[in-house]
Amino acid sequence: MAAAQQDGAGSAEAVDIVDRAFAAALHVDGDTALDTGASLLAAGERAPTEAALTRRGEEFVSRAWQRGWLPADLVRHVRRQLAGPHVRLVETLISGETRRYEGLDGRWTAQLAALGTAAAPGAESGPAADRFTRATVTLELFRLLLRLPAIEPLGPPPGTPPSLLSTVHVSDSRALGRIRGLLAKAEATDYPAEAEALTAKAQELMARHSVDDAHLGEAAQAQAPGAIRIGVEAPYETAKAILLDAVARANRCRSVWNEELGFSTVVGFERDLEVVELLHTSLLIQGTAAMTGAEAGQRAAGRRRTKTFRQSFLLAYAHRLGDRLTATTARVTEETADAETLPVLAARDVAVTDEAERMFPRTRATRVRGASDHDGWHAGTAAAEAARWTRGRLQK
Incomplete structure (x- = not known):
């Protein structure tokens, strides 16, 4: 029981740290805001803080689906606006977020299969990156995801009942x-x-x-x-x-x-x-x-x-x-x-x-x-x- 209480307290503290980092960095432009948010994240206990960040990142990805984006669109947009570490991170988040759905539209399945090899948790900025650098990459990506505009939906989003999904696939004719x-x-x-x-x-x-x-x-x-x-x-x-x-x-x-x-x-x-x-x-x-x-x-x-x-x-x-x-x-x-x-x-x-x-x-x-x-x-x-x-x- 004592261990369970300790984990819960650590998780609550991590969520609070993430919330404060987001408030400092995501809604304000500029490197100073990013530095403040990254410093808060780097100072928190590593495992619970990164777990809280992953949950919030998958929430951002889920919102993108509701705004008409597809996996390939999201990866392409991140690649255009940011850099390789951000692309690896968003691919990891996409893979994690879509894993919870029982069935996906045929085009979604094809695009998910085409994603690059997902980076290992905690390695999104490369094996030598320190916690502050990884936190900065994460906040830069989340700032971009938060500001995604709505675009025209091309099909049913994840979570659609299987009976309503299409069977789009690459033809082998x-x-x-x-x-x-x-x-x-x-x-x-x-x-x-x-x-x-x-x-x-x-x-x-x-x-x-x-x-x-x-x-x-x-x-x-x-x-x-x-x-x-x-x-x-x-x-x-x-x-x-x-x-x-x-x-x-x-x-x-x-x-x-x-x-x-x-x-x-x-x-x-x-x-x-x-x-x-x-x-x-x-x-x-x-x-x-x-x-x-x-x-x-x-x-x-x-x-x-x-x-x-x-x-x-x-x-x-x-x-x-x-x-x-x-x-x-x-x-x-x-x-x-x-x-x-x-x-x-x-x-x-x-x-x-x-x-x-x-x-x-x-x-x-x-x-x-x-x-x-x-x-x-x-x-x-x-x-x-x-x-x-x-x-x-x-x-x-």
């Missing part, structure tokens, strides 16, 4: 396997023309993939559009967001960019969303490689305006690729869709548009700036035009 293979080859080749031809073939398969879904008829119509969030990172985030929008539209989806939080939300049917994510990632890799090569030529000629060249390159690349991808989708639809499939495709387009407008009733067009470098624009257009193809094959 043969078509998507072929698409992944083509894009991997496009990323690996050193020849721009070959990369463009492989990407073109991948887009053709994506378009056929979507038409095949429409052939399911009533089953396809019964589905509802979903949404995913894709990170749009600096630098040149405007060009990257435009590229994602172009890829989304070419694959019967809609994209809305949140510049402040560094992501775009893509609305569409699940299998279309997956190919959008695949293609956008691949095109970013290919575009960056082509830009680096073109930039090297410019530097060899004595140019130094790297930033404007890159911005203009990527904008041109996104603009021209969007045209080509959309043209490929239109051609494949014309060749493969029949009188029964076309109304289904049209109904799916309407459903996607309606869902995007429901989720984002207030959007605005963004004025694009930065396409001021003629050489960069020309090089970006050339990269998107590097190959000519017919049915996915290079024309010689």
Whole structure:
């Protein structure tokens, strides 16, 4: 009994220390406030104080779920705003908080599986970090989590009854396997023309993939559009967001960019969303490689305006690729869709548009700036035009 009373007193003291540290550090900006809070935490008894911090951290994570955030969103946001120790800590808190749920939505399960290896308790700042440093990292993370804005929910939060959960999962279909293979080859080749031809073939398969879904008829119509969030990172985030929008539209989806939080939300049917994510990632890799090569030529000629060249390159690349991808989708639809499939495709387009407008009733067009470098624009257009193809094959 005496031991139990001692543990309870220690726990109460730890909670009081944590409360005072939070009052000092979380609601006030500046390093002085952080130092005060970290000093309070470092002076407390270690085990109960860290246990109290873990409980409070998991509460912050739970609030994030209620405000529309997903695990991948939270980790990406922490990575953008803070540093590695904070990312390891938030992953640990996410793993601990979600462990208490019996069932999770399919997308949650996939995102949790993709988290990095969770740091051991007490090692979030590295094995050599002292208690004051660890306390500072913890308070910096909690300050960020406390101030998270509400964002558009993409599905049921944890705790939803299993009967209401979706079964979203990464498809293992043969078509998507072929698409992944083509894009991997496009990323690996050193020849721009070959990369463009492989990407073109991948887009053709994506378009056929979507038409095949429409052939399911009533089953396809019964589905509802979903949404995913894709990170749009600096630098040149405007060009990257435009590229994602172009890829989304070419694959019967809609994209809305949140510049402040560094992501775009893509609305569409699940299998279309997956190919959008695949293609956008691949095109970013290919575009960056082509830009680096073109930039090297410019530097060899004595140019130094790297930033404007890159911005203009990527904008041109996104603009021209969007045209080509959309043209490929239109051609494949014309060749493969029949009188029964076309109304289904049209109904799916309407459903996607309606869902995007429901989720984002207030959007605005963004004025694009930065396409001021003629050489960069020309090089970006050339990269998107590097190959000519017919049915996915290079024309010689």
